[in-house]
Amino acid sequence: NAGVMQNPRHLVRRRGQEARLRCSPMKGHSHVYWYRQLPEEGLKFMVYLQKENIIDESGMPKERFSAEFPKEGPSILRIQQVVRGDSAAYFCASNPGTTGGLEQFFGPGTRLTVL
Amino acid sequence: AQKVTQAQTEISVVEKEDVTLDCVYETRDTTYYLFWYKQPPSGELVFLIRRNSFDEQNEISGRYSWNFQKSTSSFNFTITASQVVDSAVYFCALDTGGFKTIFGAGTRLFVKA
Secondary structure, eight states: OOOOEEEOSEEEEOTTOOEEEEEEOOTTOOEEEEEEEOTTSOEEEEEEEETTEEEEOTTSOSSSEEEEOOSSSOEEEEEOSOOGGGOEEEEEEEEOOSSTTOOOEEOOOEEEEEO | OOEEEOOOSEEEEETTOOEEEOOEEEOSOSSOEEEEEEEOTTOOOEEEEEEETTOOOOEEETTEEEEEEGGGTEEEEEESSOOGGGOEEEEEEEEOSSSOEEEOOOEEEEEEO
């Protein structure tokens, strides 16, 4: 029973390039959450998605960042024209989402380094 | 506004000591959920416990115990007889049922042998 999978685990990009982070939720989970963790800081909520729908993107920067969770395939967090300040660990979590207040199951994270 | 405060940035203890991690939350909602997660050096967050706002009963699980007090808006976490493997960052989190979880800044626990 595979857990939440994220790839790549490490990603290096130069300023101005695009970063695409992928997340496959646990089997049976239709709700995905993305968080960003800056070095020595806590988790900051970015976006919450269900299949084909963005439910809450209040934590995501308005420019350069986008997220999707298509009917088929993983959820994608896309960062265009990366800058050094985007360097962070990006975590994906999932749960069945049948009700509020459920625990989330986290992936191992993608560590993005922008040179 | 919802907020979670973990005032202790880092705690260092010697093995076998007891340690309490503090968590204070703010919300105007009457229904909410509180969580603790552990982030070991490997990086992946691990769920430890969930509490809903109507259940103030304290809980014990092995060496772990949680003290939920609505009167002081606190949800503290105690590790008894700490071990080196307990070294990690611990996050307290709040969910008011809207599917969005607010995390505290985390407390880094060092347990020395």
